[in-house]
Amino acid sequence: MASDAGIRRARAASAALFLTNGALFANLLPRFPEIKSDLAMSNAGYGAAVAAFSAGALLAGPAAGALIRRFQSARVAVVTTVALASLIVTAAVAPTPLVFAATLLFAGASDAITDVAQNVNALRVQRNYGRSIINSLHAIWAAGAITGGLMGAGAIALGVPRAIHLVVAAVLFCAIVCAAYPYLLKGPDHDDHPSARDGGTARVGPMVYLTLLALVVLAMAGATVEDAGSSWATLYLRDELGAPGAVAAFGYVALVGFLFVGRLIGDRLVDRYGDRAVARAGGMITAVGMGIALAFPTVPGTIVGFAAAGLGVATVIPAAMRTADELPGLRPGTGLTMLTWLMRIGFLGAPLIVGVVADAVSLRAGLLSVPIAGIAILALAGALLTARSRR
Numbered sequence: 589m590a591s592d593a594g595i596r597r598a599r600a601a602s603a604a605l606f607l608t609n610g611a612l613f614a615n616l617l618p619r620f621p622e623i624k625s626d627l628a629m630s631n632a633g634y635g636a637a638v639a640a641f642s643a644g645a646l647l648a649g650p651a652a653g654a655l656i657r658r659f660q661s662a663r664v665a666v667v668t669t670v671a672l673a674s675l676i677v678t679a680a681v682a683p684t685p686l687v688f689a690a691t692l693l694f695a696g697a698s699d700a701i702t703d704v705a706q707n708v709n710a711l712r713v714q715r716n717y718g719r720s721i722i723n724s725l726h727a728i729w730a731a732g733a734i735t736g737g738l739m740g741a742g743a744i745a746l747g748v749p750r751a752i753h754l755v756v757a758a759v760l761f762c763a764i765v766c767a768a769y770p771y772l773l774k775g776p777d778h779d780d781h782p783s784a785r786d787g788g789t790a791r792v793g794p795m796v797y798l799t800l801l802a803l804v805v806l807a808m809a810g811a812t813v814e815d816a817g818s819s820w821a822t823l824y825l826r827d828e829l830g831a832p833g834a835v836a837a838f839g840y841v842a843l844v845g846f847l848f849v850g851r852l853i854g855d856r857l858v859d860r861y862g863d864r865a866v867a868r869a870g871g872m873i874t875a876v877g878m879g880i881a882l883a884f885p886t887v888p889g890t891i892v893g894f895a896a897a898g899l900g901v902a903t904v905i906p907a908a909m910r911t912a913d914e915l916p917g918l919r920p921g922t923g924l925t926m927l928t929w930l931m932r933i934g935f936l937g938a939p940l941i942v943g944v945v946a947d948a949v950s951l952r953a954g955l956l957s958v959p960i961a962g963i964a965i966l967a968l969a970g971a972l973l974t975a976r977s978r979r
Contacts, residue, residue, distance in 0.1 A: 595716045597771040599725075602713050604768035605665050605706040606725050607732035608761040612669070613699065614736025614844070615757040616676050617818050618743075618837040619750050621826055627685045631951070635943020637689040638819045642936035644696030645703075649929030652704035653921060661712075662772035665705035669765045672698040673758035680750045696932075704928050708921060711913055712773055723854030726906045730848035730898075734841060741837035796915050802971035803908045804927055806867070808934030809961040809968070810904035813874060813897050815938040816958045817843030821894050824951050831887045842891045843898035850902020863907035863972035867965055874900030875962030882952055882959070897958050904965055905931070907972050 624634045655664050675695035682688035710725050736757070743753040821839030825831040850870070857866045874897045881893020908931075912923035942954035 595713065598709075598713050598773045599717070599721065601768040601771035602706065602710045603725055603728045604764055605669070605702075605709070605772075606729040607735075608669055608765045609672075609699070609702055609706060610729040610732025610734075610844075611736035611739075612673055612676055612732075612757065612761050613695075614733040614818075614840075615740050615754055616680060617840055618737060618740030618822055618833075619680060619754075620819070621823050621833065621836070622744075622750070623680070623682070623688065624823070627682070627688060629685050631946040632943045633685060634823075635819075635939045635946070637685055637692060638939040638943075639936050640689040641692040641696035641699070642815075642932050642934075642939070644693035644698075645700035645932040646696075646929065646936055648697035649700045649704070649925070649932055652701045652928070653925045655701060656705055656708055656921070660774060660776070661705040661709040662769060662774055665702055665709060665772075666765055666769045668698045668702040668705065670762050672702060673762050677751070677754045677758050680754045700929070700932060704925055707909060707924060707928065709773055711910070711924070716773075720855040720859055720910075722906045722910055723851045723858065723903055726902075727848050727851030727854070730844050730851055730902075733844040734848060737837060737841040737844060741834050741841065744837065745834040793917075796917055799971050800912060800915060800923060800926065802968050803912050804930045806965060806968045806971060807905050807908040807927055807931040809964040810901040810908070811931050811934035812938045812961040813901045813958050814843070814847070814905075815935050816942065816955055817894055817898065819939045820942055820946075820951065820955060821890075824955060825887060825890060828951050829885060829887050829890060835887065839891055839894045842895040846895040846898035847902050848898075850899045851906070854903040854906065858903060858907065863903065863911065864969050866903050867907060867969040867972055870900035870902065870904060871962045871965030871967075871969065872900070873897075873962070874965065875959040878955070878962070879959040882955060885952060893958075897962070900962060901965065911972055 620634075620638070629637065652664075672695055675691055675698060679688055679691040679695060682691055707722075710722060714721050739757060740753070743750075817840045821843060822833075822836045825836035825839045826833060854866070877896025877900065878893045881890045881896075908927060909924055912927040913921070915923045938957060942951070942957055945954035945956075
């Protein structure tokens with residue numbers, strides 16, 4: 589076991605991974621509307637291109653566990669982060685919709701592996717701490733996404749070309765993650781996992797798999813809300829509500845901003861009330877907040893609606909990850925890997941569905957996926973831990 593000082597440094601290094609992962613792709617997101625316009629894509633074509641990111645993640649997800657076992661989570665996280673940064677720059681200068689989609693496909697593959705690796709490392713740090721820290725680390729991811737979104741909005745407002753903006757962002761965040769690498773926890777990642785200590789002898793019954801399925805759908809609902817902010821908020825505010833480009837970017841910034849706030853206070857809330865109660869309250873906030881924003885569409889109201897959605901789903905994915913990682917009888921890391929991989933179906937399907945509905949009816953109708961996801965969270969939160977079961 590690492591020393592107390594070493595664990596604190598490992599937590600800071602893990603936070604750097606989450607910050608970088610949130611910031612890199614968020615720098616590209618405010619540029620999506622101009623890329624869509626420059627490449628003359630329809631809503632459905634744009635939705636399909638954006639969905640390529642999730643398709644790549646879905647295809648690559650199963651490889652994450654094998655790569656982590658072979659090369660360890662710290663090394664895998666850093667290498668795939670550098671690959672992601674390079675692919676984001678390539679996507680920004682793609683000359684055709686096909687190249688744009690293909691680049692996002694490989695970027696999604698890199699991001700999926702980074703996601704599993706950084707969470708494996710973070711949960712290992714959490715086990716050394718002996719208390720919940722995973723929400724605060726996911727809050728750092730949201731802080732990175734806010735930073736990236738603001739960098740993108742600022743670059744647009746200042747007229748900085750896409751290529752220059754994203755090369756600078758890539759170099760900056762690659763430098764951060766490389767500087768953090770020496771302080772990440774090294775060695776085998778699952779020797780201290782509860783399933784490793786009991787020798788993997790616990791029986792895996794049908795309820796374990798049913799619980800895992802519920803957790804996957806719960807995480808997909810959270811992913812649907814996050815994708816609505818990243819893929820469609822800027823476009824909806826700009827094209828349907830007439831907001832200027834720099835203002836339109838604040839739909840996404842509001843969502844990730846309140847995602848950050850919710851995760852920052854999330855560890856204390858779930859320690860006191862349990863993941864289940866917090867997720868149910870969040871599902872209600874998401875459904876009501878975004879439902880009202882869509883019923884009475886204005887630029888300020890929509891930004892507030894995305895903020896409510898971000899606050900509502902803040903703890904959902906970290907809670908689902910923690911619960912899946914602790915399911916009895918599964919091999920160490922199996923529950924987390926399966927959930928993270930299958931959750932990508934939500935990121936894959938959401939932009940496609942919203943894009944098709946947007947072309948057939950309107951983008952406002954497509955964004956009904958957000959309050960529907962809030963209702964799904966309310967219905968499925970029972971799969972999460974209560975305050976008593978976490979003790």
